[in-house]
Amino acid sequence: MQKDTLCLGLLSLGPRSGYEIKQMFEGPLSDFYSLSFGTIYPTLNKLQSEKYVSCKQLSQSKKPDKKVYTITKKGKDLMKENLLGDASAYIRSGNFGDQIKSEFFLLLLFAKYLPKETLETVLNERVLFLQQKLEQFKYDGPVPSDLQALRNEKSITFIRGLATTLIESGLTYMEKNREKLN
Amino acid sequence: MQKDTLCLGLLSLGPRSGYEIKQMFEGPLSDFYSLSFGTIYPTLNKLQSEKYVSCKQLSQSKKPDKKVYTITKKGKDLMKENLLGDASAYIRSGNFGDQIKSEFFLLLLFAKYLPKETLETVLNERVLFLQQKLEQFKYDGPVPSDLQALRNEKSITFIRGLATTLIESGLTYMEKNREKLN
């Protein structure tokens, strides 16, 4: 997805600064997508210069100033147009373009070159890591106010449920089949 | 994982050309990792100049010449050393560094901006796509000879089983919960 569309989409959930957009990527979206500051800030500047977003400089007591961006009518139109265009492209290609770089799977692929104890440790840590992820996705308590908008999205409920299901079945599989790696 | 370690790892399964390494990424590895020609060819040149791999120019009848790279003892040592180093880093960080860019999840996140029929089509196509993926992972027939080495790895059996399990539970979830997106 184009970075422009993505930033506009996140701004459609409410006005936000570049820093707060980054927090969404580092928090609730971290398992699905990510953009760096080096992408976010130039994108916001470009979107502003083309009137897809407006910007208010906010001086905060107790914190540095921040620039809060708000999506404009023009921006919302562009976002919808791009989403529709992207969706059709995915349908036409029959491929949803998911791009995965899994260090863990690569490590498993070359597992035979690891000392046995190292492999054991890696698998144990992976299980612990997945259990933590599971807790994260299941967590239903309060979240920081600027992340609440994401939490309120219906689609996030669907996605969190899916992630929970996937991790649970992955964990079960790993526990049942880990001896296949020996 | 460093591109050097990864190329060495794939060459450890048998001598290969750059083109054939790319085929592994486009075929059986496509769901877990990918490197482009722009990365593969310079990496192989660098590895060769540093004696981690040796190279034989093969003239083939009926096909263009190819450069077949073979991992050296020095290369195998470096690979093992790097794998061990990486593994420890993952354990220490408690994060296996999986990086996912899922266009599909982003599209779902902004599903409310899509026309209802478009969303329906996207979800239907996704189900079809996942069913095809499932067939792919379950397929147990013959594969092209240069991909057979991968197929023979014990770890690939484990990974294919895991992928199958994940896709199956994902499909079940999607069929049961897709109305949550309306």
Add this chain to the structure above:
DNA sequence: GGTATCTATATCAGTTTGATATATATTATC
């Protein structure tokens, strides 16, 4: 007073991709 951490924006070298170029050979189409 020192140091660590958080909020906030900005920049940039280095890496990677996606596209393009080049070349040969095979297969399909017309």
Add this chain to the structure above:
DNA sequence: GATAATATATATCAAACTGATATAGATACC
């Protein structure tokens, strides 16, 4: 039998992106 499309094979490069670093005000804690 000519032409187009596809497959094999290597190489290169502009454009995009990341990860690191710089800068700076404010709080927290010891």
